[in-house]
Amino acid sequence: MTEFSWKIGGEAGYGIMTTGFIFGKSFVRAGFFAFDINEYPSLIRGGHNTYTVRVSEEPIFSHTKNINILVALNDFAFEKHKNEVKKGGFIIYDTDTFNINSKPKDVNILPIPLTTLATEKGGQNIMRNNVALGASFALTNVDIKFLYEVINDVFKEKKGENIASTNIEAAKAGYEFVQKNFSNLKKIEFTHNRKEKRMYINGNEAIALGAIKAGCKFYAAYPMTPASSILHYLALKEYDYNIIVKQTEDEISAIHMAIGASFAGVRAMTGTSGGGFALMTEALGLAAITETPVVVVLAQRPGPSTGMPTHTEQSDLRFVLHASNGEFPRVVIAPGDVSECFYETFNAFNIAEKYQLPVIILTDKFLAESHATTDPFFLEGLKIDRGMMLNKGQPEAKDYKRYENTITGISFRALPSQENVIFKAATDEHNEYGRLEEDPVNRILQMDKRFRKLKVLEGEIVGxxxxxxxxxxxxxxxxxxxxxxxxxxxxxxxxxxxxxxxxxxxxxxxxxxxxxxxxxxxxxxxxxxxxxxxxxxxxxxxxxxxxxxxxxxxxxxxxxxxxxxxxxxxxxxxxxxxx
Amino acid sequence: MTSFEELTTQEKPTWCPGCGNFGILTALKNAIVELNLPKHEVVIVAGIGCSGHLPQWINTFAFHSLHGRALPVAQAIKLANHKLKVIAVGGDGDGYGIGTAHFIHAMRRNVNITYIVHNNQIYGLTTGQASPTSEKGFKSKSTPHGLIEPPVNPIALALASDCSFVARGFAGDVKHLTHLIVQGIQHKGFALIDVLQPCISFNYLNTYEYFMKRVYKLEEDNSYNFTNKRLAFEKAFEWGEKIPIGLFYKEERKTYEDELPQIAEIPLVKQNINEIDISSLIEEMC
Incomplete structure (x- = not known):
């Protein structure tokens, strides 16, 4: 089985993220499996960014320790990562930017004037990334056309056809430079030539797709790494799928908006990281006591407080299990890969509405932002289940009790604008009609009603x-x-x-x-x-x-x-x- | 025809006898009757405080939310189903204290909802602490030595936040308040109605008598023009011997919903969510 890992390193703000993504996706297009991981500090310019892509003929599920190809865009990247390169591996570096003094043993060094090659044909400095992509591709026996295709896809949409073709020219220059000057190097040879179509997608995108498929019509969020790209993706698609995507003044507003939209009858979601979720906790209880369905995505990062904003950790499990005052049922789902991100998000909306409670999807930066290769999501059998929605003429509509004490704990949900079923959704403890009630017997009845829902759900899920x-x-x-x-x-x-x-x-x-x-x-x-x-x-x-x-x-x-x-x-x- | 009686619940309000909230509740019911709004198409969203109990005693849909959070809930209800009439109610602590951020952003956003603030210049339900609109020097349980900060000026804040309808009413003048609420509901955009609401149990300063002596109606001042923001700002700072009530400012501009092609044809809540085709999105990811 052939596989290799490739890493590009350089200063933040120079398009390393896009470059790394293109590299991985090109191999997925060619029929291989790719997995990527990025590492970047919490700043926009300067600092050190890396993007690592692992490519394999067989399914892979994460990155690994060592790399085979390093692209060093500056001397810092060279010095920091040169010893990660395996014996027989390659280091490509930009001779226009720096010179190297010493080199690791048993590694092939490819000094390439990346910037010159990028600008020779009218490109900008930043296009040296594409030169590096072409040069890297030349170290494998995979058809370069896949790289050109993906560069075209990425840049055509964002920047137009001209920019796309200049970028392709840059990649070509890198590819040809290596072929011409380093033809004696032993390439990374792939044997198979399969052409299955697969997705190259990260956790946040998979969650967004799951939400769209589930009929999420309202997404409110405040930007926070590493959850922000859910907001970005849904905002980009809001007109195509008739979703209202609202960036709010804060996370408190975001979750209250999701709750409000859901109360009015649309499927709604919010997303954040731990700090933002801390602000949302009171409202989590509001959703619970008013029995309003809501889906909350929490993409974790290291805390406490601001912690390490662009890094990963699984430290909010206890937090989400107990977040908010009082006791109430909630559902916490932790997908482990991109495909679970998709299917579990779809499920989350069904569960939220069927059981009329908050559902938390717990991911982290590593899952949220790493692209993985997966079969196209299988859409057959994904059925929307809105639970017990009160229809006109139903017997329950007579003397309607929104919070009726049923065997399952689930009671019929009516929506504003439905006639003759006016009710109050109350943040205070309430009786079956939704009226404020502090009677001890009623309190036990409503508490038990709410908790019974979780028992019923338990029998339905495979956890x-x-x-x-x-x-x-x-x-x-x-x-x-x-x-x-x-x-x-x-x-x-x-x-x-x-x-x-x-x-x-x-x-x-x-x-x-x-x-x-x-x-x-x-x-x-x-x-x-x-x-x-x-x-x-x-x-x-x-x-x-x-x-x-x-x-x-x-x-x-x-x-x-x-x-x-x-x-x-x-x-x-x-x-x-x-x- | 919507009648006053059908809006009235069997349960009687538990506010203190003589509370300014009674006047606000009556005015709100009057306004709904006057506009003949079908009661199932009205949603009242409340925050926490004495004002937060209001939806319990009016027979419409209601969402009783958290302290300071009525506005995000109300805005989203409107966006999800813009055929509904959404009215948010809250107190001064609710809207001008803990919920200030939502207040400011809701105004600039201009979602077509009405916001009635029961401004009693005190925290009533927590038995009498200073509020964001309590006057400087005001002595309360939490400020026994006198309040140090000057009060928030909600009218000026609203004007500065691009609120498209800014009014102030007085709970002691139900007829006038009714008219303001009618106008507020009719206004296309975010309407703020700040209501001077005497708290007879805890606010010894801003009483009915206090306001009776001071309030005058902007409508009765022929020189006043509620489309002139500069004049409105001037009036916003008038507080003392004379206190203006009425419509301070009004402008016509697009609502937030107007700018959303997603709901140009069908309200969000009416859109079919079965079998949404995401195959092109999957294709993009391949």
Whole structure:
């Protein structure tokens, strides 16, 4: 199996994000699998940006440790990343920008005047990125036409045909330069030539698509990394799909708007990161007590406070489970990959309306912004279920009780403008009609009614996924974006002859207690993998099942796990275990 | 025909007898009757405070939201179904304190809703603390040594925030207030009606008598022109021996909804969401 990793590094503000995306997408177009990860500081100009793309003939789920091709746009990038390049790998650097003093051993150095090649044919300096793309492509045997195609797609729409063709010219110059000057280098050879059509999409885009498909008609949000690109994507499509996308004055307004729109009868969503969610917490309870459906996306980043805005962490699990005052049912879903982002967002809208409660989709920067390769989403069978909407002439419309104490806890929802069913949605405790009521018996009745909904939902969802062999020495447990690195770690462990499996917990609330119990009670060595400091899922598992995990692999440096790192930690704890 | 009786609920308001809120509730019901609005097409959105209880005692749809948050909820209800008449109510703490950001942005946004602020210059439901509109030096439970800050000027704030309809009423003059609310609902755009509302339990200063002596109607001043923003600003700062009530300012401009092609034909809530075709979006991602 052929695969390689490519990294471009340089100053922020010089189009590195677009360049990296184009590189990955070109290989997906050519029928391969790509996965990318970007790293950038919280500033617009200056600072150091990198974009890493892993390409493979076989399905891949995350980035890996080392790289095969480095494109260094400045000397900082060269110095910082030169030792990450594997033996036999390549370093392309811009001789117009800097000179190198020393070079790593066993690596092919390709000094290329990237800027000169970009500007020779009338391009701008920034187009040196495309020269680098062409040069990088020349190090593989993949047809360069895929790169040209994607450059054209990306720039034609944004900047027009002329800019697109100048960019293609720049890429061509890079490609030809390498072919001419470095023809003796051993290329990265791919053997297969499949042409399946696949998507190259990140978590935020997948959530946006899921929302559009689910009939989300109202999205309100305040910009906050790493959730902002949901806002950007939906705003771009708002006319095509008749969605009102509203950037609000703050997150408090955003969630209240989503609640208001939903009360009026449209499917509504908001999205933010941890800090913005902190501002939304009071309203989460408002949605709960008024039983107004709402979907909230929380793309996590390292906290507390502003933390590290452009990095990743899984530290808001406990927060979303308990956010807001009082006790109320909520649903917390943590998709682990882009395709789950799509399907679970679609599900989130159905659940929110069927059970008339807030649903939180918990992702993080790593999942939100990394593109992965996936089959086109399968749309058959995605059915909108709006739950118990009151129709005209229904028996319940007579003496209508919005908050009727039913067996399931779910009561019929009427909408403003429906005749003869006027009701009040109240933030205070209320009776079945929605009128303020502080009577103790009524309080218990309404509390139990609301919580009963979660019990019913529990029977409907499959909250876990299971990967790997049944009879394993080790069982890895995780949630959310660690899925990719864990699946890659499983591959490595299998190669090393270790029997391992992986329990992914997708629904954190309602917690799939029985499923988790069944798997963990039989598991030999239970290893928890979480992108946080305090093992939040570990605590939750203990709380819900009474089971302790045997080992915790925790990472809280703001970076996602690398598969090799998980494997090394597992080997470490297993070795330690022998003594 | 919508009648006053059908808007009246069986439950009686629990406000203190003599509270200015009674006048506001009556004026609001009068206005709905006068405009003959079908009651199921009216949504009243409230915040928290004594004013927040108002929707309980008027027979229309209602969303009783959180403190300071009536406006975001109300705006979104309107955007989701712009055929509804949406009226937000709140207090001075609600709109001019905790919800100030929403207040300012709702005005510049110009969503076609009406906002009635029960401005009693005190926190009533929490038993008498200073509010954003309490007068400087005002002594209350929270300011026993006298309030240090000068009050928020809601009329001037509204004018500065591009509010397209700015009015002030007095809870003690129900007829005049009714007329203002009628105009506010009829206005195409965001209408602010700040209402001087005596709190008989906690505000010893701004009483009925206090206002009776001071208020005068802008409509009765022939030299006043409510389309002149400069004049409106001048009047906004008149507070003391004389306090103007009535329509300060009004302008016709596009509402937020007017600018949304998404709802030019069909209200958002009426749009079909089954079988939405996203195949072209998937194609773009390939």
């Amino acid at each position: 876990t996924k299971f990967y790997g062999v049944e009879d394993a020495e080790i069982t890895i447990i995780g949630w959310g974006s660690t899925k990719g690195p864990i699946l890659e770690a499983l591959k490595i462990l299998a190669k090393k002859g270790m029997r391992a499996n992986y329990l992914q917990i997708v629904y954190l609330m309602p917690f799939p207690t029985n499923m988790v119990k069944v798997v963990l009670e039989d598991a030999k060595k239970k290893i928890l993998v979480e992108n946080n400091k305090t093992a939040q899922l570990g605590g939750l598992i203990k709380e819900m099942t009474g089971i302790d995990v045997d080992y915790k692999i925790l990472k809280y440096d703001g970076r996602p796990f690398i598969p090799e790192e998980i494997v090394a930690k597992i080997e470490e704890v297993l070795t330690f275990d022998k003594f």
